Amino acid sequence: MLRHCTISELLDLRDGEGSAWARSHVSECEDCQVELDRLHQRVAALKALPSYSPPRDRWPVVRAALVKSRWRAGWQRAGWGAFAAAAAVALIVTARGLIGPGTPPLMAQEVTDLQQESVQLEDILRQVEGERRVLRGVTVAVIVQLEDRIAIIDAGIATVQRDEDRVTIELRDLWRERVTLMDQLVVTHVQQASYVGH
Amino acid sequence: MTETTLAAMDELAIQRAKSGDLEALERVYRAYESTVYTLGRRICRTAEDAEEVLQETFLEVCRSIKKFRGTAPGSLTAWIKRIASSKALIRIRYEKYRETDELQEDGAWAGRGDGDVGLQLDLEQAMGRLSDTSRAVVWMHDVEGYTHEEIAELMDRTVSFSKSQLSRAHARLRRMLGKEVQC
Numbered sequence: 001m002l003r004h005c006t007i008s009e010l011l012d013l014r015d016g017e018g019s020a021w022a023r024s025h026v027s028e029c030e031d032c033q034v035e036l037d038r039l040h041q042r043v044a045a046l047k048a049l050p051s052y053s054p055p056r057d058r059w060p061v062v063r064a065a066l067v068k069s070r071w072r073a074g075w076q077r078a079g080w081g082a083f084a085a086a087a088a089v090a091l092i093v094t095a096r097g098l099i100g101p102g103t104p105p106l107m108a109q110e111v112t113d114l115q116q117e118s119v120q121l122e123d124i125l126r127q128v129e130g131e132r133r134v135l136r137g138v139t140v141a142v143i144v145q146l147e148d149r150i151a152i153i154d155a156g157i158a159t160v161q162r163d164e165d166r167v168t169i170e171l172r173d174l175w176r177e178r179v180t181l182m183d184q185l186v187v188t189h190v191q192q193a194s195y196v197g198h
Numbered sequence: 199m200t201e202t203t204l205a206a207m208d209e210l211a212i213q214r215a216k217s218g219d220l221e222a223l224e225r226v227y228r229a230y231e232s233t234v235y236t237l238g239r240r241i242c243r244t245a246e247d248a249e250e251v252l253q254e255t256f257l258e259v260c261r262s263i264k265k266f267r268g269t270a271p272g273s274l275t276a277w278i279k280r281i282a283s284s285k286a287l288i289r290i291r292y293e294k295y296r297e298t299d300e301l302q303e304d305g306a307w308a309g310r311g312d313g314d315v316g317l318q319l320d321l322e323q324a325m326g327r328l329s330d331t332s333r334a335v336v337w338m339h340d341v342e343g344y345t346h347e348e349i350a351e352l353m354d355r356t357v358s359f360s361k362s363q364l365s366r367a368h369a370r371l372r373r374m375l376g377k378e379v380q381c
Contacts, residue, residue, distance in 0.1 A: 011361075011364060011365055011368060038372065043341075046340055058231070058249060062227065062256045
């Protein structure tokens with residue numbers, strides 16, 4: 001019984017995998033030759049479709065995510081160690097009353113409180129960031145700036161703790177600054193979540 | 199950006215990008231953003247999904263580029279496109295898209311006239327009416343040049359599944375497009 005090639009058989013032929021029967025049939029059947037030509041034309045037309053340009057620049061988001069992951073990696077390598085050291089120093093200072101001359105007596109406690117607050121803010125930030133969503137370019141820029149500043153503060157904390165074995169005004173001020181920046185970072189993320197929610 | 203420009207950029211920027219230089223990574227992004235976004239648009243149904251594909255692809259590119267070992271011309275392009283294809287396929291696999299219509303059985307076209315001329319659409323519209331999976335297979339095989347084996351691996355399906363999707367999609371495209379496709 002005479003039959004024409006199926007689309008599958010024509011596709012195989014096009015891809016150089018056709019059966020001997022299909023090859024022989026197409027060489028003799030004008031209708032199947034036309035159909036094979038259409039297949040080639042269709043694919044050529046697909047390849048000729050225009051390219052698109054993304055409507056928004058996604059690089060700031062990608063960059064922010066990269067900076068954030070590096071910041072976290074750095075924090076995990078050094079920051080948590082610095083944090084632990086700071087906590088230990090604060091604990092020792094509190095226990096022994098090693099408050100330097102000229103520093104307020106409650107400073108060690110204040111630093112401990114700031115460290116705890118910072119940990120709580122880190123927890124909140126992790127929760128907020130866990131909600132997968134698209135960030136606006138302006139928000140990303142603010143987040144990147146805040147994270148960069150926090151990274152600088154963390155480096156400062158690590159340096160002060162390396163040089164001083166007691167709580168200093170400088171260390172307390174750095175922790176205050178860190179908590180303020182962390183707070184701003186959380187607020188920025190939460191506001192973005194609210195915006196997306198609308 | 200032309201392939202030649204991309205290849206030239208590979209040589210100049212890839213080593214810096216591998217070291218994590220953000221400026222070099224941005225150059226890679228700028229060179230490939232249109233390529234990746236277009237691939238995302240062709241495989242996924244919406245522009246928003248294509249943007250997500252773009253973002254997810256470059257996050258992975260930036261994080262993994264230090265492991266990239268390709269040296270042949272165009273190997274960076276192929277590597278980035280493979281990541282993009284994978285991200286796009288993940289999106290269409292997990293997004294609960296509504297299939298626009300059911301594919302009909304693949305059979306012999308058997309010399310039927312010129313198809314449903316009344317349903318004649320342009321190629322982009324016709325592609326948009328295919329199921330997500332069929333559209334992805336057509337694009338990856340016929341345009342990007344992936345083999346059925348590669349598509350099967352990326353989709354976690356069989357080679358015969360990929361072949362069957364391709365032939366059903368072409369049967370449907372033929373019916374929707376009618377007589378001719380002008381290049």
